[in-house]
Amino acid sequence: MKLIFKSSKELSEGPFSAGSLRRRPSAAGFVRVGPAAVAGGRNSGRPLVGRRGAGARGRAEPEPAVAGGRGLARAVAAAAGAGPRWQDRGRQLQLGAPWCAAAARPQEEPEAPVAPADRTDPSGPEPPPPVGPRRGAGWPAMGSLFRSETMCLAQLFLQSGTAYECLSALGEKGLVQFRDLNQNVSSFQRKFVGEVKRCEELERILAYLVQEINRADIPLPEGETSPPAPPLKQVLEMQEQLQKLEVELREVTKNKEKLRKNLLELIEYTHMLRVTKTFVKRNVEFEPTYEEFPPLENDSLLDYSCMQRLGAKLGFVSGLINQGKVEAFEKMLWRVCKGYTIVTYAELDEPLEDPETGEVIKWYVFLISFWGEQIGHKVKKICDCYHCHVYPYPNTAEERKEIQEGLNTRIQDLYTVLHKTEDYLRQVLCKAAESVYSHVIQVKKMKAIYHMLNMCSFDVTNKCLIAEVWCPEADLHELRRALEEGSRESGATIPSFMNTIPTKETPPTLIRTNKFTEGFQNIVDAYGVGSYREVNPALFTIITFPFLFAVMFGDFGHGFVMFLFALLLVLNENHPRLNQSQEIMRMFFNGRYILLLMGLFSVYTGLIYNDCFSKSVNLFGSGWSVSAMYSSSHTPAEQKKMGLWNDSVVRHNRVLQLDPSIPGVFQGPYPLGIDPIWNLATNRLTFLNSFKMKMSVILGIIHMTFGVILGIFNHLHFRKKFNIYLVSVPELLFMLCIFGYLIFMIVYKWLVYSAETSRVAPSILIEFINMFLFPASETNGLYSGQGHVQRLLLAVTALSVPVLFLGKPLFLLWLHNGRSCFGVSRSGYTLVRKDSEEEVSLLGSQDIEEGNNQIEDGYREMMCEEFNFGEILMTQVIHSIEYCLGCISNTASYLRLWALSLAHAQLSDVLWTMLVRVGLRVDTTYGVLLLLPVIALFAVLTIFILLIMEGLSAFLHAIRLHWVEFQNKFYVGAGTKFVPFSFRLLSSKFSDDVA
Incomplete structure (x- = not known):
């Protein structure tokens, strides 16, 4: 393979010179990757070195430095586009009919319950999975991720006087999931519909209180502990208090709004009188102006003096109009009144609040002079149509003065009364804010209790409620304790009790998680909730998911930054601002442990790739020696025959090749990861592509085979x-x-x-x-x-x-x-x-x-009648074809590990080359001034492009590999999630309560 040096000076003085590239003691490492062993081929293990500017003379190159670029691009595109067919979640057939355990009586030893199988399979004779543990087996470990919890169906017998308290105790513990025994009864015909409506009325009152408190900018204190559901004897008292408080608040608020509206109207009237005072002075100016018009026009434009001489009745309409309606208002007056009006406008200096809407807008003061009663009626109707605020216009200056003095007095009185009303209203709201949190939580709990009671049925005497619940077998003793606690709080003489009953239904799936495993379990549940008691992939996803992500994201620097960010979230997970952050930040916070492992595994794969911000780190010294290729003691013919270098070869060849077959050139693999010399080689991509492609195939086949093996555990368990x-x-x-x-x-x-x-x-x-x-x-x-x-x-x-x-x-x-x-x-x-x-x-x-x-004979006959060989054969053939073809497509799909790793490395190299290298090449005069913004831009682009965008891409591809290629080998995912009746699931945020 080929390695390029920029000059002969770098060859003699660089980090890989004859003095520096000596063999060092081999240190223990996780993976040893030898260039020759990985790449394969005739010249795959030979880095090629050379100098710039020299001619292409010398011996021929075995392989071009960047050959195969188009082929590589096609391979990457094919690997990114290849994908297996989605497999049906119902591939795993579960034959037979569901069965259940015998009921456990209080005086008898409870029998092991039996799990129902999927009744959709028509094959019939295939045995169903058991609900309970196998015979002789111990109880499952609490919080086990390998399988879901063993569930049983329990029947609760609740006395009418203790049902509320018992369900309150069950809601605090969150142990059971209720079954609806009144599915055929509408919600309006159930027993406790009146109590539910009462709770909804209380929620409406509390929503109104919260709205008024927020409008007054009063902080809403939230308690650290959740208050229990209110006792029944306190519900009526709480309802009366809230209703009285609502009535009082509505009256005070209504009076406050009336006072505010009157105050705004008086302020508008004051501004109108002040502005229109200047309009009357124009009556002297109108007369000479209108005398210049022709006689016909003077008839329609009679001024004030002319009208007085003719004995006509002159009227005035004054008020305020919205700024956006002035032009249309003036046109309407002109068309309707045919010019028998005189309109004068003036804009107010400051915007005023609209008494009706409360919006602060710009206003215009208008004064309309008209002649005749008919015209006056039309003007008033037009003002009403445009929502003008019309106020009486004084006829004389003395009347205007009296009105202004009266307005000023009334405005001062209204200010005083309004301030006292607001103070009283704030006192009432502050007092209500102290207890509104507890009232909201209590009403929510009470409403949830009555919803559960509506799912219960009464016995024939109507004195006892019967409920059916799903409960983990490990929590049966807690269930009994909760019933005893509720009966004791109600003071009933007859306690409530429970029995386990047989069932033919599939229980819900419950997998206990903690804050560390919750994120990984959510990834699995997003594909489908696991079937009852089947192997849970989340246990293995904790390791395989961040590892496959890191294979595509392998960079020591980027992984370390991600690890630090996640570690910061983990260390400050109890900070209140993180719990109340926005949606995007909350998403990162909820997946903080996933990010932590993703960053940690990326650090590991970055060490294997020897890649830190696209650059290699020479920790242990390279296993390749350049000095062994150079010889001055042999003749030129011997040097050519042995493949050695001399001054002429170095001077006239741009690309030189290191031959590992020459003694002393290749001294052994790098102790940890890939040798740093490959970062300088021109055939680096050829070597890394060969290594990563084979590694992706190996990891993919092992991953899929492990999924098939996990399916064996499902068959053994069922x-x-x-x-x-x-x-x-x-x-x-x-x-x-x-x-x-x-x-x-x-x-x-x-x-x-x-x-x-x-x-x-x-x-x-x-x-x-x-x-x-x-x-x-x-x-x-x-x-x-x-x-x-x-x-x-x-x-x-x-x-x-x-x-x-x-x-x-x-x-x-x-x-x-x-x-x-x-x-x-x-x-x-x-x-x-x-x-x-x-x-x-x-x-x-x-x-x-x-x-x-x-077993019952009738049910056996039904099983025999439901057997359909043709359907079973067709289903098995389809699944078999899908598996055989999926083995090929799924293996090709794992090549995305190689493709995304290559893309991440190339993007990182482009950022380094275009930014940091340019900043480091500037001379010392301006280098410091330029380096700071260059490093800042490099950091920003690294975070947004390489960490966020590339990280999201690798995250989605890792999800795809787990959902399709891994989980379809054994995971059905056709179950229903266990949703317990728990008060912890109720929202305590006030924003959720305000309509």
Whole structure:
């Protein structure tokens, strides 16, 4: 491969000179990557070095420095665009009908409940999964992420006088999920609809109080602890207090609005009198002006003096109008009154508040002079149409003066009364703000309790409420304790109690998480809530998700910045401002532990790639020595024959190649990650692409194979051993015989072929293609007997396909016909007839157990009637085709690890080259002044482009790899989430309460 130095001075004095590139003691590292071992090919392990400006003379280059650019682009585009088909979440068939455990009586030892299976499968005889733990198994660990919690259906018997207190205790603990026993009853016909309406009325009052408190800019204190639901005897008292407070506030607010409106009208009247005082002086100027007009025009423009001489009645209308309506108002007056009006305008100096809307706008004062009563009526109607504020106009100066004095007195009185009203209103609101938080929480809890009570049913005597709830088996003792606590608080003589009951329904899925695992569980649940008791991918996603992200985002510097940001969020997670931040910041805060692991793994992969802001770090010294390639003691012919350099070669060749076969050139792999010399080589991309592409394929195949293995744990747990033999084993054979063998060839070539023998190393791509084409001429191959091994693997692959297609349907058909209505006593199944030892051994000793005769004959017959072989066969064939094709497309989909890693490295290199390198090349006079903004711009672009945009891209691709390529191998995701009746789920924010 090729390595370029800028000049011979850099070759002799740079960090990779003869003195600096000496072998150092090998340190222990996580991964050792040898250039020759990874890249493969004839010249793949040979960096090429050279100088600028020299001619292209000398020996021919084995490979061009940047050859294959278009091919690389096509490969990256193909890798980014290739993707598998989305697989149906219902690929995993669950046969048989749901079964349940026997009810646990208070005086008896409770039996192990039984899990229902999915009833959508028509195959019938396949046994369902158990609800409870297996026989002899202990209780599951609390908070286990491997599987969901074991659930049971419990029946609560609540006395009418204690039901409210019992549900209040259950809501505080958040233990159970209620089932609606009144689904056929409308919400308006339920028992406690009156209490729910009362709570809604209280919510309306509280919403009004919160709105008025916010309008008055009074802070709303929120308590540190949530108050309990109010006792029933205090509800009426609280309702009366809130209603009285509402009535008082509405009266005070109404009076305040009236006072404010009157005050604004008086202020407008004062401004109108002040402005129109100057309009009357124009009556003297009108007469000579109108006498200049022709006689016909003077008839329509009679001035004040002319009208007085004619004895006409002159009227005035004055007021204020909005600035935007002045032009239209004037045109309307002219057209309707036919010019028999005189309109005078003047703009107010300051904007005033509109008494009706409260909006501060610009106003114009107008004075309209008209002649005749009919014209006056038209003018007043037009003023009403344009929402003008019309006020009486004084006829004399004395009347104007009296009105102004009266207005000033009334304005002062209104100011005094209004201030006292506002002070009183603020006192009432401040007192209400002290208790509004507790009232809001209490009303919400009370409403939630009555909603749950509406889901209960009454017994025949109407003295006891019956509720059915889903509850984790590990919390049954807490459930009993909560019922006892509620009965004790109500003072009832007859306590409430509970029983576990059998069920044929699938329980909801409950996976306990903490603040660390919650984010990873949300990633899995976004694809689909797991089916009951199936393997949960979140346990493995905690490691695999940030690791695959880091493979695409591998940079020590960028990962360290992300790690510091996440660490800052983790250390300040209790800060109140973070909990009340905006939506985007809250999103980062909720995923702080995901970001923490993503940054930490990116630091690790950055060390493996030896990439820190697109530059390599020489910590342990390079394993390549340039001085070993230079010799002055040999003749030119010997130097040419041995491939050594001399002064002439260095001077006249732009690109020089390091030959690892020459003793002393390659002294061993770099202790940790990739050798830093590759950062200077022109064929760096060729080497890194080969390494990252093979690494992506290896990681992808291991990831998918692990998913198939996890499916075996599901079959074992649900007692479906035939799925292991007829589905999982053929899938593993198909995967390993083709793609597992590909990994073997990659690793074998890395280990067997060294730098000296890399010239004769065969191409893995050609060998893998020949495995399916059966060429006529035998190739050298990677090892002896390769053809026989490959034929054997293809034979195993070909045999696994028909087993995968037909094995399960034929087995179920045989089970249905030859063992019609065959019962197994596993957790509720019954052995109907005695079977031969061969049949028992075929299904396995754990699949058939005697001793439980709880199954009903009618239900067995229904199972037999629902069996549909054609549907089962078609479903299995579709899923098998999808799996076989998906193995190919999914493997290609993992090449996105290589493509995004390449894109991230190239973007980082472009930013460094265009910004930092330019700033560092400026001389010392202006370098300091230029370097600071350059570094600032580099930091901003690094954060927004490389950390946020590239990080988001890698995050989405990592989600895709987990949802499609990994989870569809074993994860059905067809369950329902366990949503407990818990007061902690109620919002305590006042913004949610105001309509």
